[in-house]
Amino acid sequence: MNRIPNNTSRIHHEDLLLPQAQVIRGNDGQELGVFLDMNSYRQLLEELEDARDLVLIKETLTDERIPWEQAKEELRRKGKL
Numbered sequence: 001m002n003r004i005p006n007n008t009s010r011i012h013h014e015d016l017l018l019p020q021a022q023v024i025r026g027n028d029g030q031e032l033g034v035f036l037d038m039n040s041y042r043q044l045l046e047e048l049e050d051a052r053d054l055v056l057i058k059e060t061l062t063d064e065r066i067p068w069e070q071a072k073e074e075l076r077r078k079g080k081l
Contacts, residue, residue, distance in 0.1 A: 021040060024037075
């Protein structure tokens with residue numbers, strides 16, 4: 001089951017479910033990368049896409065709305081309708 005972050009304006013790695021992730025470290029212990037099996041990689045991509053979709057939905061819901069008649073009139077004036 002996917003977990004979606006509550007704060008969709010910013011995605012934090014702690015909010016993502018990463019099963020089977022293995023951190024690759026250098027000789028000095030510094031984190032160099034992450035190894036994921038394909039199922040985990042696909043799940044991560046799906047969760048990121050879901051989170052991105054939620055951000056887009058949130059932005060759309062906060063856009064200014066105008067009445068349909070006003071929108072049609074503006075389109076007519078611009079020659080697009």
